[in-house]
Amino acid sequence: MAKPGQSSFRRVLLSRLLLLSVPVLLLGVYVTYTKARSTLLDTARQNLTESAVRKGDSIQEAISALKANLLTASQAIVLQSQSSTAYQQFVNQLAQQLPTPINCVQLSDIQTQDIVSSTCDEPLLVTQPVVSQWSRQQGEVSSDPSQIKVTVLLPPAPSTPPKKQAEAISAKTQLPILLSAPVYNSDGQLQYALSIRSTLLQSKYIQPGSLSGEPVVITQSGKILVHPIPKQVGRNINEQLDSPRFQSLVEDAIAGRESFIHLALEKDAQEFLAGYTAIKSPISDQSDQQWIILAVTPLKSALVGLQDIRQVLFILTCGLIAASILATIYIARDLARPLEKLRDCALHESQLHSNYRIPHTFKIREINQLAEALDAMFERLKHWAEELEAAWKEAQAANQLKNEFLATTSHELRTPLNGIIGSLRLVKDGFCDDREEELDFLQRADDAAIHLLKIINDILDLAKLESGKLSVEIELIDLRQLLDEVIHLQAVPIQVKGIDFHTKDLHEKLPVRADPAKLKQVLINVIGNSEKFTDSGSITVSTRIEPASEKTQPLVSADDSTSIARVSNTPSNGQVTKAQGTGELLSQVVVTVKDTGIGIDPVQQSKLFRPFVMVDGSTTRKYGGTGLGLAISRNLIELMGGTITLFSAGEGQGTTVNISLPLVQTTGKETEAKRDNEQPAQLSTDLSKPQESIGEINGKVTTD
Incomplete structure (x- = not known):
């Protein structure tokens, strides 16, 4: 059962994958959307700048064409006649034949200010400074375009009748200009003024998303000549809502930089995008000035394609999120199912x-x-x-x-x-x-x-x-003599029980290396056990000599019988020390104690050498004892370099104990007298100082 605050691996994996994939997906969509918007803005800015350049070129080309046509028309021969009918017919044909669209043509008398012929609804006034300049050139018939005077017609005053205001409002994106040319008679005298009125920027409906933009024309002094909002025409840019940016673009345009800018043209805070450029002012008295031409469009119009992109991205995002969820569920299932199976197996x-x-x-x-x-x-x-x-x-x-x-x-x-x-x-x-x-x-x-x-x-x-504190004193002894002593001690209790005691096949001399007291203790214990557990039959003690299992260096040689060492039982290796000598262990003596006693179950035999182990451990058992004898005997024999084994065919079939010790080869010299006269040197038995456990006693002693 899950503890509070824990969750399954599948759920954790699913949530982690979704938390990783969905934000990355949304981030990718956001970056795509931002990049698309930036691309659309860059495209709009470039197109608006190019549109402003085209509008400026269009204004210059139109004025140049009007000047050339007007100059040619002013030199027509028909204007030198005195027929008013001919004048009117000429004016009508001129209004129709000029390649640049014009609003009206007017021929007026300079001296009387009377209109000779006209196609205009209202008179076109030629200013006195223009007339004075032409008067100075009287008598000179020239084809110089500089004689054409160009002026901009400002919007009507607020007192203009409603009809006139409606006409002005309908022409909100137009740039009405007046061009006037002098007409000289056959005598070269200034007689008439030929004037035409034309609209350079025609008002057109701009489709949403179009990047041509609406025109805005500003003079170098900051006066607005054309503006999408009619009431702004004639005002200065300092009066505009976003005047600092207007000032900045005027300065950049005059400096010759064609670029774009974001503007706020109305108080509703709608943002406009504008591209701009500058052209030489076509007005005659402002030849050293420049006009700034802008192509402006609302920002939402420039980004009209972004709506479609947003919709596509929204649909795509929803689809990708759904696909991501499905893929995550599938992946989480494939990854979690093996672990869940392993969990089920483990539980x-x-x-x-x-x-x-x-x-x-x-x-x-x-x-x-x-x-x-x-x-x-x-x-x-x-x-x-x-x-x-x-x-x-x-x-x-x-x-x-x-x-x-x-x-x-x-x-x-x-x-x-x-x-x-x-x-x-x-x-x-x-x-x-x-x-x-x-x-x-x-x-x-x-x-x-x-x-x-x-x-x-x-x-x-x-x-x-x-x-690990028990030690043995190793010396060269005669095992036969030690066996005789033990047999003499154990003979009486054995004979008292009426058991046959056989000590045949004992070799005459058996030199071994051992601790006489400890070896005697072992022999007494083994023979005593045979006597204790044998009620009838016999006990046999015998010796035999057999080859040793491997060659080892003896503790002492027969020639160096004065060397005696004390050996501590060491838990780490259980090896005995040995003194360097000339003898070599080629064989071992085996003491066998065999009885016809109660025997031992083979299953229990391996446990008898453990402390406290007895076949019958109850306090009411027939035989006494603590169960320590064999355990102590095994450790003592191993400390002396020998082995002790026990074998029984089963209960009631007797027991055989074999004690083996290395047999020392002698050279025939007497060693017993030497041993009796020597005082044994004792080695330290403290296991905490192993380096002191062996020393030299009339010879070199080393550990095996």
């Missing part, structure tokens, strides 16, 4: 106790490797569980053995203590009839004390063995 506890194996058929290599690792881990867990179970059983058995040992030891200790206490109290309280009876009770107390001391010594020896 199925019953499979851990069987030979079940996790499938390795996943498509993902890493998941298969994980499955293999889990299989290996399960195998190790099973192995460890088995080892743990075995260790637990051994611990239970050890605990049982400990309890049995404590019970046995308490029984073994109480028995001699009760004998000692009972005997001493009988003597103390004077219940003995004579001195002989007192001595008998004292002897019993002494025997019980010796038995108690033996038990305590066994326990102390075991404690030393467990702590």
Whole structure:
């Protein structure tokens, strides 16, 4: 069951993939949208700038064409006649035949200011400065275009009648100009003024998204000549809402830079995009001035195509998000399903106790490797569980053995203590009839004390063995002599039980390296066990010499019998020390103690050399003992470089114990006298200082 705050791997993977993919997708859409908007703006800016240039060129070309046509018309012969009918016919034809569209043509008398002929609805006035300039050139018939005077017709005043205002408003994007040319008579005298009115920028409907823009014309002084908003015509740019930007574009245009700018033309804060350029002013009295030509369009009109792009991006984004969600769900499923299967296998506890194996058929290599690792881990867990179970059983058995040992030891200790206490109290309280009876009770107390001391010594020896403090004094001894002593000690109790005791096949001389006291203790223990567990039959002690398992360097040679060393039992390697000599171990002596006693179950034989282990551990068993003898004997024999083994065919079939020790080759010299005269040098038995455990005693001693 999931804990609070936890989630499944599939859900976490799904959420992480979506959190990663959706923002990246939205970011990509935003970048695409921004790039599209930037591209549209760049295109609009470039087109508007080119449109402004074209508008400027169109104005210049139209004025130049009008000047040339008007100059040619002013030199027509018909104007030198005196027929008013001819004048009117000429004016009508001129208005129709000029290539540049014109509004009207007028021929007026300069002297009387009367209109001779006209196609205009209202008179076209020629200013006095223009007339004065022509008067100075009277008598000169010239084809110089500079004689053509160009003026801009400003919008009507606010007092203009409504009809006139409507006409002016309808021409909001027009640039009305007046061109006047002098007409000289046949005598070369200035007589008439030929004037035409034309609109250079025709008002046209601009389609949404068109990047030609509406024209705006501004003089160098800042006066607005053409503006999309009629009321702005005639005003100065300083009066505009966005006057700083107007000033900036005027300066840039005069400097010859053709560029674009963003403007606010109205108070509703609608933003306009404008491209601009500059042309030479066509007005006659402003020949040193420039006009700034703008092509303006609303920003939303320049970005009209962005709406379609936005719609496409929206649809595309929704589709991509849906596809991303589906792909993420599919990927999360494929990635999570193997892990979920592995989880199910790991959580199925019953499979851990069987030979079940996790499938390795996943498509993902890493998941298969994980499955293999889990299989290996399960195998190790099973192995460890088995080892743990075995260790637990051994611990239970050890605990049982400990309890049995404590019970046995308490029984073994109480028995001699009760004998000692009972005997001493009988003597103390004077219940003995004579001195002989007192001595008998004292002897019993002494025997019980010796038995108690033996038990305590066994326990102390075991404690030393467990702590690594027990040591042996290695020297060259005659094993046959030591066997004779042990046999003499054990012969009496064996014969008392009526058991046959055979000591045949004993070699005459058996030189070995050993601790005589500890070896004697081992032999007494082994023969004593045979006597204790044999009720009838025989006990046989024999020796034999057999080849050694491997060549080893002897502790001492027969020629250097004065070298004696104390060897501590070391838990790390269990090896004995050896002194350098000339002898070489070519064989070993094996002491065999065979009885016809109760025998031992083969299953229990491997445990008998463990401390506290006895075949019958109950306190009511027939045979006494603490179960420490064989464990101590094995450790002592190993410290002396030998081995001890036990074999029994089964219960009731007797037991055979073999004790093997390296046999030392002698050269015939007497060594016993030397050994009796030598004082053994002792080596340190402290395991905390291993470098001091071996020393030189009349010779070199090294560890194997």
